Amino acid sequence: MLLDRQEFRRLSLTQSFRWRDPGQKKLADALRAGQPATLPVLNHAAGPVGVDVVLSLYWKPLWELGAEVLPLAFQSFKGGHEEAAATLVLNHVARNIFSLDATYLNDALTALAISDRDVLRQIEPDLQAITDLLHEGGKSGIRAGYIRVCELIEAISPRRLRKPHHSHTGRLAQIRERLSFPGRPVPGLTTHQAKGAEWDAVGIKLSDDDRDRLIHGLSVDSDTDRKLYVACTRARVRTVEVLP
Incomplete structure (x- = not known):
């Protein structure tokens, strides 16, 4: 091979460059393994301070969060x-x-x-x-x-x-x-629109069913679980649950 002939040194890639915090990598690993997971909670009564975006499986819950979040659509x-x-x-x-x-x-x-x-x-x-x-x-x-x-x-x-x-x-x-809203709102997106994107800090609006699914472990066979996995792995640094 060309690389061998040029005597380039090969190094194995053993760590993802995506995660900037070990806790976020640990969360992603647990979700992929179907292990129980819970998210730290951010009560955004004073605004979702410290998150770059808020995600939900659907548009309506994003509008219900109040003026601190500006969803980028009213509905599908x-x-x-x-x-x-x-x-x-x-x-x-x-x-x-x-x-x-x-x-x-x-x-x-x-x-x-x-x-x-x-x-x-x-x-x-x-x-x-x-x-x-x-x-x-x-x-x-x-x-x-x-x-x-x-x-x-x-x-x-x-x-x-x-x-x-x-x-x-x-x-x-x-x-x-x-x-x-007196401050700057954060954008709200559904997991479908967020797929493939990344932010440092992500807030997620979970339903009771979403929370139960995380607690009992996600399954690759469930479409809803796959969407939750996408939502929980968009952050490089931290993922939090956002409450109204």
């Missing part, structure tokens, strides 16, 4: 025009805070029949005006913001949004809650 995208329009607002906020796109931005553009992504740049002032309404206008600002969203979509899309209703304005209310 269903294709509704109102959801798509709210996703444009969510994307604007996420870009400003994290420099990250909303997870279903492309789906939202497709649902609104917008093929030119440059439209996003063109409507930034409009989206900022809507964001300002949400931030400063209280509950009345949510309705006013939704009306502005309707007007914006009418200007850039052949789609039309339905009249204000709590089922449509509720997404803007969720965004408004995050805008009212």
Whole structure:
């Protein structure tokens, strides 16, 4: 072989360079072996200080954590025009805070029949005006913001949004809650979106069932257990359970 002819010295790789803390490697080894595991708990009443991201198997629990966490989607995208329009607002906020796109931005553009992504740049002032309404206008600002969203979509899309209703304005209310948070929220993602990514510190929102699965040991044959394994092994330094 070429390496042999050049007399390069070979060294066996016996340790992963991924883990920066032995406790995180120990957790990953235990999970792979199906051994019981528990996570240290972070009660984030004062905000999830010290974590870079919060993960959950589903989107809804992330929104239930409160203003300290800004999920990058409302739910698995269903294709509704109102959801798509709210996703444009969510994307604007996420870009400003994290420099990250909303997870279903492309789906939202497709649902609104917008093929030119440059439209996003063109409507930034409009989206900022809507964001300002949400931030400063209280509950009345949510309705006013939704009306502005309707007007914006009418200007850039052949789609039309339905009249204000709590089922449509509720997404803007969720965004408004995050805008009212005095600090910098952390992004929220599902384990599916987090697969393959890494952070130094990861918070996880566990359900009672998730916690029981960890306590009794994960099985490679369970899809839910595999998702939990992904969530618990995204951190280089530490993984914690985040409580409301």
